[in-house]
Amino acid sequence: MTRFAGRLAFNLFVWSLILTIIFPLFWMIVTSLKPQFELFRRPPSLLPENPTLEHYWRLLSETPFLHYFLNSTILSIATTTLVVAVATLGAYSLVRFKYRGRDTLALMVLFTYLLPSVVLIIPLYLLMVALGVSNTLFSLVLAYTTFALPYALWLLRSFMAGIPEDLESAALVDGATRLGAFRDVILPQLLPGIISTALFTFILSWNEYLYALVLVNSESARPLTTGVMSMLISAFNIEWSLLMAASVMMSLPLIVIFAFLSSYLTRGFGAGGVKG
């Protein structure tokens, strides 16, 4: 009997947790579908009585939403590509080559996380200005790389360490060059690690707000996060229904990615947690 009560309590707890998390998401979708006049009605309706897609239509046709969306896509893909490429090669070096200070180097990389990003933003901004790339998507790619790379490096390092060195030796003896062995044998083994690292980096860059806010203030280079904010939230008014529609569309790519690749993501966090 007590076991049953225990299970019941546990289930109640878990479900209340799930509902707490789900409700804002649910409310976001519902709000985005309600016509304007239904929005502030009291008592509020739980489901829209006259569901409409007009907000989505307005967002796509009357605002630069699609432009921001494109920016975010380019930004996230570029960051992910750069981070994965550098982190893969870096992890290979940290695991396979023996040189002085190898472990110290790996630890130092993590030091970037000891500083709050607010502290880094101003120097980073000045750096971008000095480089002449301020106010461009490229500056954000560089900025995101600085904070995504250390974690990606550690994640891939633990994946790389799990690949037996004999595999590479065998490929070398079988006639492959070092690069050939890397491509034929290491990369396929590393694929789960690469996918989880890429997902992690993509999500990070897609959702980033603070750097985007400070480093970019030209309309043409704004990503979704800051773009939607500046477009729909002014000092006088918040366009709730448009904001919710934008939020739904912003979340869609992540939800789709997550649905297909979530097992890789959790595997990646596992690898990082146990060995890193």
Next chain:
Amino acid sequence: MEVIFDQVVKRFGTFTAVHGLDLAIAPGEFVALLGPSGCGKTTTLRMLAGLETLTEGTIRVGPKTVNDLPPGKRDIAMVFQSYALYPHMTVAGNIAYPLKKRGVPAAERAAKVKETAAILQLEPLLDRKPKQLSGGQQQRVALGRALVRDPQIFLLDEPLSNLDAKLRAHMRAELIELHRRLGKTMVYVTHDQLEAMTMAQRIAVMSGGHLQQFDAPETVYNRPANRFVAEFIGTPSMNLLDGMVEMADGPVFKAAGLTVPLGPAAPQGPAALGVRPEHVRLSDDGAPATIRLVEPTGHETIVMLETEGGARLTARMPANLGLAMGTLVAITLDPEGLHLFAADDDGRRIDHHPTPAAP
């Protein structure tokens, strides 16, 4: 193809793994590198494979110095202890990989893979992934990957150590047969003296990065070059007694109450006497000894003896003697089986017979 190691040295930082190794392997020979772990045998093999660089010295394969050749250009194949099969490729893909890297056209590749698979009875497994194979099957795939491109030299790094005892005995026989049929040079690293003794034509015994002895298995067993080889080869290992060689009617070895006559060439002074367990005999007029432990193994019995002077000896006896612990017996040492070693750190063999008796 012959393989020559000329004064090969390998250092990892301050640690020297291989000290000035000289080794000449004849064409088509089956050589075992034998030694305890950390003796430098795997490092030696990896240097020959090109997976480790040499600190000093040269390695020649045939007429060619291979020091600076990458592994893929040395015309060698290697079987790893872990098999190192590529997990994402099928069995066929694994076997075909070295051919692919050498630019063999696809049709010829497929034919060769089929041929090799037939030799190793791998045909039904060609489409499987390594994970779906048993240990013995993986071992055969690793062997197939080495065989497929017909290299001049085969390197085998403890290839049988992950197999169970029965399969290991079977694979030993298969490897001997394979070597006989191919006639290619094979270098086989192992810490298992049984594998080395049964398979190799010559054994290179290594310890602490030094080559201790390089001889045929019988010679290594019957005329060990030094104390290390004497103790390392043979199970149970050779009895070694520290004592003095003195002059009586001829030279005699004295230690712990035992007096053992030696051959006429034995020099006086401190020395160590070695005698294998099978050369310790029961006899009525021998030195008294107490049986401390009896270990029946089936077809024979291993007996631990303690002499009156406190020397402990292991003896190999027939199984049917009915020996009991605590019994007092008398033992003699077979004069044919006496090995004399110098008392210094090297413990080199001293021939105490003017013309060594060929046992």
